[in-house]
Amino acid sequence: MTATVVAGATVPPMAFHLPHGIHAIEVSLDPEERAEAARRLVRDIYPQGEEPLWNTMGSLYGAMADELLADGVAFFGIGLYEIEDGGGVAHCALTVAVHERAEADPDVVAAGTRAALLGDPLREVSWLDLPCGPAVYGITFRKLVVDSAYTTSGEDEELVMGQIQVHIPFPTGPYTAVVTLDTASVEQWDEFSHAVAGIIGSVEFPQREVTH
Template sequence: MTTSADSTSAIPPLHADEEPPPLWFNVPDGFFALPLAATPEERAARSQEFVRGLYSRGDESIWEPAAPYYAGVAEMMADTGVSYSAMGLFSTADAEADADEDEEATAKAVAGAAEGGGVVEARYEGAGGVAQCAFTVAAVPTDQAAGDTDIAAQGILAALSREPHNDARWLDLPCGPAVSCITLTKYKLSPQVTATGEPMDLLTGQIQVHVPFPTGPFTAVFTLHTASTDYWTEFCDIMAAILQTVSFEEPPGGHPASGSADAAD
């Protein structure tokens, strides 16, 4: 699985009296941001751009019916408090799948990469196969005071560690303390929904990272979910690379977008 140039995303408040301060982070090329926006007009315009990027080899016969669908999805997601949402599509042509990667090695990969590891190169070229993921960022209210990020992270770690199926770990990011939580879930698919007509197992993985705002009282929650678990290690590297760029202060050249997070080259 391969990645290339990054794009910068900013999450500004939709409503200044209700939302947290802005948050900045970079996502690699291959992420297609859903058209989250404050108004139907903005969502409609952004959905047109979204479908043209997602279906870059399509035409109006594909783009026109798809745009309203994704505008509706974006409206529903915005209503749940999600500030940024994207689909990740990455070429698998040059990747070597490792289906035996276990949960312990995965957690170490995330923690190690978060301390300065890199990310493999990625771009969307479907001819050789595509690995997919869903990526969201939300800011949830928490009760920490300004500057109490360590206390907030310790509470999050304690809460997540109570669930035996969670692999919750402390992370030290450039922007401050954070907590990662990795879960792998196996589903039984019935013969009616499989291509072979036989029952199959579907393994999915989720990486969720909680980053308390230093200003309080919010925590940013980054979530990456994928069923392409043959490329689990690569997705861990991608998530870790994104986390390295998280900032609660506007970086040089940063341009917060209006409404919701925008990806800008």
């Protein structure tokens, strides 16, 4: 596991541990560079794969990163895990976004977030008491269409995407971290759920170092 710190000029630092198999991609890259970085990562970690898989992964997660970066994403990573039974590879995308809130009290923010998420009848919502404080998580499933240019069949293919999203209010300022894991490998849902549990259970909000 590796420690990752997300912080900005005005946002207090937040730290968490990445489990084995999840690899960070630099969020400052431009869209084409991020897509190429995703393809290169898949090739490096899964060299026995084929060009369509590499292209599909790069395009899918590159496009997802573009969409999420517009929403304040501070961290973007890809998880790749070899499937023991039957071969193949399970994959996911992990993002961490930080949003400023008018309210600083973590319990008030978490309660408001839970109420807002419960407005979607298709989302499963629960309250969490993490070591770092209160949090709210939601689970949803949606369908995406992968362009025929990136599929092995040469036709548009439909993917079912599962999403786990955890909202964690900062105890150190009026901000909320939104940790999101998206995956098309829904057969490995339990494994990814455990990975997210490990990540959010490791979240810390260290004091910013004062420089003189």
